[in-house]
Amino acid sequence: MNTPHYIAGHWVAGEGSDTLNVFDPCLAQPFAELHAASTAQVDQAVAAARQALGGWKTTAPTERARYLRGFADAIAARRDTLIELQMRNNGKPRHEAEVDLDDAVATFSYYADLAEGLAERQNRPVTLAAPGFSSHTRLEAIGVVGLIVPWNFPLVTSAWKIAPALAAGCTLVLKPSEVTPLIELAYGEIASELGLPAGVLNIVGGKAQVGAALSAHPGLDKLSFTGSNAVGSRVMHSAADHCRPLTLELGGKSAIIVFDDCDIDQAIEWIIAGICWNAGQMCSATSRLLVQDGIADALLPRLADAMQALRVGNPLGEEVDMGPLSSEAQWRKVGEYLAIGQQEQLNCLAGGALLERQGWFVAPTLYTDVPTDSRLWNEEIFGPVLCARRFASEDEAIALANDSRFGLVATVASADLQRAERVAQALEVGHVWINSVQAVFVETSWGGGKGSGIGRELGPWGLAAYQSVKHVTRCLG
Template sequence: MSACHYINGDWVTGDGADLITVFDPSLGEPFAELQVASAAQVDQAVAAARQALPDWRNTRASERAVYLRGFAEQIELRRETLIALQMQNNGKPRHEAVVDVDDAVATFTYYADLAEGLADHQHRDVPLAVRGFSSRTRLEPVGVVGLIVPWNFPLVTSAWKLAPALAAGCTVVLKPSEITPLIEQTYGQIADALGLPAGVLNIIGGKAQTGAALSNHPGLDKLSFTGSNGVGSQVMNSAAAHCRPVTLELGGKSAIVVFDDCDLDQAVEWIVAGICWNAGQMCSATSRLLVQDHIADALMERLKAAFEKQRVGNPVTGEVDMGPLTSQAQWNKVADYFAIARAEGLHCLTGGDVLRDAGWFVCPTLYADVPLTSRLWTEEIFGPVLCVHRFDSEQEALALANDSRFGLVATVISADLQRAERVANALEVGHVWINSIQAVFVETSWGGIKGSGIGRELGPWGLSAYQSVKHVTRCLG
């Protein structure tokens, strides 16, 4: 077995009892095998991060910015390798893999910029109403942080957590998904290339037991997790047991609201992107389509044609619009929802089945006039499955969109910008797009409300998630 875990600046072979088999989802065949990290190696990684913390937190922020720019440059140098690996291990079409690389580069560059400005925010005087005292503010790193990331956007999600954590002066133990464990190894290779001090970044691979060992570890000062609500609940319980902060980016069942004054062809483009990008394996997938009754039939006719034109296939062997689902478990889950739809008697306009020739492919699927009681309407599927429901008025659309236990994102499509802004303001979510694809910018925040999580990533909010605030107050008399 190759050395695949990065602990205290060294590459080591896992000594856990289990193996990780890495698959090409387009073929359904394995192409790599890794030995998981043991609980003892998790201890070693946390101990290394703890030992490295004093020096790293006291390193000038401008010096940390140099390392962050180095990460951006090194990702760019590895561009083609990272694109190819995402196509092979995630099944991403090339154009999607390119976007992910660009996103990671932009993230490290942005937080390098923020790190360079951190000194300007230190020791700021706080105006006091009472005379005879002075008070100043310090922003300090929260400490040793555990980062647990998912398989759907491994390069990107790791960058969203790693860059602000390092910028703030935290040291890190990163646990990738066992489904896509190879991408994050790049960050360890970059740390070596840049001469990042040993212990500042540690990467441990494993399955659920490894994630549990990290999230329950008493040596952490904070945990940031992106993934399912079920695991997120366990992570939150472990944070509660240690009374430490946690950031959770969890599931979604997001709405896309289409009013009858829209350009139908343009609306179709945005709807398809919202559900078929990454084969629908997005917490932000707009999987509930609310369409105003007057245009519903015409829109669904166009959507049916657009879904059937989607080129589904192996991104390595040809140009495709949508690749496979990333794991067999996810393929089975989506197949189960197709069976539920048949049992519920849903009206399937197109798709509704898996493709069984090779790999873990499914058809882009469109269900019309889905009842609000359907499990497909209320539950996160994590696949290219779109459910449609009609509405009459703006008030009804808002009520339907907000009737969810999730609150991550939403999209509004309307030629009436005043109405679109009004609806956006009333939607109970963390991010709203108006007449747009799901364009995510590093300068804006990412995160949700309700069951979609706690806290925010990206923007200055992402940096503050890894900082603690200290006030120093002095008597002048």
């Protein structure tokens, strides 16, 4: 904790004015403290990444792949420690923390595979219509990139950015969330163990001041940010000031559409997973339930009973289905939305209150017949709060689902697979699940449209986000 920042291959003490208190959300008590980096240390980290760029981007792709496999193996070797830290700092149930760790390992392994194939994709000829010229394509590292990651999925969102950026030949400055500043330090430890060249990966922690200094830094060639729309807007302004590319993965107010031919038990499983995984603290949370008239009267009471039966508690001390919210600020924000629900006299079938116990716990909550002009229907809550409405026809369901300023994900539940595919095609989102929980695979893309962000992560699209395209054309005459 005395040297929590990794700059130019060295662990250094924070020189900033802010102190970061790291909390156990189950107890609402801090268990660690560290000093934030200063803006001068952000400068040092960017300078180190700039100095390392020339050597790293010309390193053979197969060698970069070797380092990426080393990250995957080292994360797997730290499995128990990192899972326990996720449970303690985020309040995640063990099964969720295990999924996160496996996701991070899979991400580094996948991009190691892609890195190994980069050499074959270089200097590919382009067929030209005009005679007398030849042209070929090069894919090159975009340069020094800043990575700003959130607190709801630490380790995972950072892996989604670090792995493809390193595979592409970029050098990095990572800024973890001030709520969860510890788990990403494992990446610095692993970099040291592997002998990753100094400056290729740098980690600076802090609050908004550090994030602002990084996003506005003139030494970056690209910025990738995952977080709230409010902060994402400021990050976008910073990118505009320097006319540089950025990737934004922001909020969501996603829909799950349940048709009346769906098995009720399966539908309830998918609905609860979509709103209560990570205590609803997901940009992809399917927080708007659209249920067809023919099944609504049977499904909604059973859904309410299932939500009330969820075991909510401390994952380090008991078997739980859902843990607490990860921070007091988020707990208070969700409490404000529950108060709005009371003011709007919404019909609450389950939950509707903060739990009166030590820690930042919220009861899984279900509101039904929520008006489309309700703040709870339209705004991202980032907690286990589900708003339901009924629909009559397929067209009505699509219209309701698309009537949002967000466009991240959606889920469709129906026994009619042709209809499900038809609806999926009509939804204005980046990812659709059919008859499934939100299974995220590294081979698929992640990201959305509208207010949910710019660009894509994961899959080959995640690698392309850190590459620039160069064409070399010459006259043959």
